[in-house]
Amino acid sequence: MPKKLALTPPMGWNSWNTFSWKIDEELIKGAADAMVSTGLKDAGYEYVVIDDCWSLKERDENGCLVADPQKFPHGMKAVADYVHSKGLKFGIYSCSGTHTCAGYPGSFEHEFQDAATFASWGVDFLKYDYCYKPKGIPGELLYKRMAMALRNCGRDILFSACNWGADGVHNWIRESGAQMFRSTGDIQDSWQSIKNLALSQFGKQSQAGVYCWNDIDMLVVGMSGHSENNWIAGEGFGCTDIEYKTHFSLWAIMNSPLMIGCDIRNMNDKTKEILMNRDVIALNQDPEGRGPYEVQHWSNDRVKALVKPLENGDYAIGLFNFTDQRSEMSLEFWDIGLPYASGYALEFYDCWAHKTVGQFRERYVTHIEPHDCEVFRAKLVNLNKRRRRK
Numbered sequence: 001m002p003k004k005l006a007l008t009p010p011m012g013w014n015s016w017n018t019f020s021w022k023i024d025e026e027l028i029k030g031a032a033d034a035m036v037s038t039g040l041k042d043a044g045y046e047y048v049v050i051d052d053c054w055s056l057k058e059r060d061e062n063g064c065l066v067a068d069p070q071k072f073p074h075g076m077k078a079v080a081d082y083v084h085s086k087g088l089k090f091g092i093y094s095c096s097g098t099h100t101c102a103g104y105p106g107s108f109e110h111e112f113q114d115a116a117t118f119a120s121w122g123v124d125f126l127k128y129d130y131c132y133k134p135k136g137i138p139g140e141l142l143y144k145r146m147a148m149a150l151r152n153c154g155r156d157i158l159f160s161a162c163n164w165g166a167d168g169v170h171n172w173i174r175e176s177g178a179q180m181f182r183s184t185g186d187i188q189d190s191w192q193s194i195k196n197l198a199l200s201q202f203g204k205q206s207q208a209g210v211y212c213w214n215d216i217d218m219l220v221v222g223m224s225g226h227s228e229n230n231w232i233a234g235e236g237f238g239c240t241d242i243e244y245k246t247h248f249s250l251w252a253i254m255n256s257p258l259m260i261g262c263d264i265r266n267m268n269d270k271t272k273e274i275l276m277n278r279d280v281i282a283l284n285q286d287p288e289g290r291g292p293y294e295v296q297h298w299s300n301d302r303v304k305a306l307v308k309p310l311e312n313g314d315y316a317i318g319l320f321n322f323t324d325q326r327s328e329m330s331l332e333f334w335d336i337g338l339p340y341a342s343g344y345a346l347e348f349y350d351c352w353a354h355k356t357v358g359q360f361r362e363r364y365v366t367h368i369e370p371h372d373c374e375v376f377r378a379k380l381v382n383l384n385k386r387r388r389r390k
């Protein structure tokens with residue numbers, strides 16, 4: 001009986017954002033070590049994923065992909081074994097076209113062979129890109145091919161489709177059998193990028209859920225302008241801790257996979273605090289996997305509320321200030337299904353301050369700093385019951 005993959009949004013680390021082509025066995029082993037020693041593993045992060053640039057530029061005489069022996073001198077199975085020895089899962093990358101985005105061999109017309117190779121190495125996760133797609137064949141078919149190959153390769157391999165939201169992917173990817181799908185172009189380490197990507201997926205939550213998650217792209221939390229890849233980060237890039245907090249909160253409440261992109265071997269305390277906020281992670285990992293809906297603020301459409309029902313009857317509530325000014329936000333409970341006359345109130349637990357802030361009956365009003373957010377777990381309390389008991 002195959003294991004059920006992606007019951008909740010996948011969590012892990014991916015090499016691309018910070019290291020791009022500069023990857024090797026030592027880095028991946030170091031990342032696996034750091035996953036354990038920093039507490040990321042205990043917080044729920046599981047997959048260690050090698051992105052593009054791991055193979056030789058040519059397949060071998062049998063048409064098999066070959067790990068670059070300079071970068072991975074002991075082969076890929078040895079790396080997978082090491083990752084597994086830490087109690088973690090191992091991920092790798094390929095592409096639905098003839099080449100990967102960085103020009104290495106893609107899996108087009110090699111789908112079943114590559115799935116078998118990955119299985120033999122002990123791969124648990126495949127990110128599958130969309131570059132160099134041959135003309136004349138629908139992208140949808142290419143994802144269906146690899147999904148079929150993976151689902152029958154004899155190993156549980158989570159299929160992470162990465163076609164950047166193209167070709168109406170929201171409408172067909174779940175049926176194709178993938179466990180997550182990139183819905184956006186590539187993230188950059190900037191507030192503008194975070195904001196654009198998140199807003200592009202508002203209102204699209206009904207097309208994702210348990211077994212197939214909308215992936216808004218890997219996290220830039222903690223990168224602080226550092227990357228080998230100057231398109232993603234570098235001089236002039238980087239975000240404030242507040243912006244990283246908001247980024248993490250958005251990805252969490254929107255049920256995106258949480259794939260870390262910073263150098264986890266060298267995280268500062270703030271980065272750790274953000275990435276390992278268990279209250280926020282719990283909202284992301286809620287077993288029911290319902291996406292949030294948006295509630296408009298009456299006076300300001302750039303201050304947004306996302307509300308997501310949780311398995312135990314609570315609600316996740318995120319209030320996000322996308323403006324550059326300190327702004328008022330008021331969430332009217334009428335808009336989320338709670339009339340004043342019901343006799344119920346919502347008790348707000350602040351997932352960043354880690355404390356209960358009070359009970360509110362009709363609305364919650366606050367002021368949020370630019371690019372900041374507030375995130376709550378709200379519990380319904382019966383006011384009549386409480387009064388009667390006294």
Ligand code: GLA
Binds near residue numbers: 052101185186
């Ligand atoms: C694309 C993907 C990125 C990354 C690179 C690798 O741009 O969207 O996430 O995998 O390819 O070349």
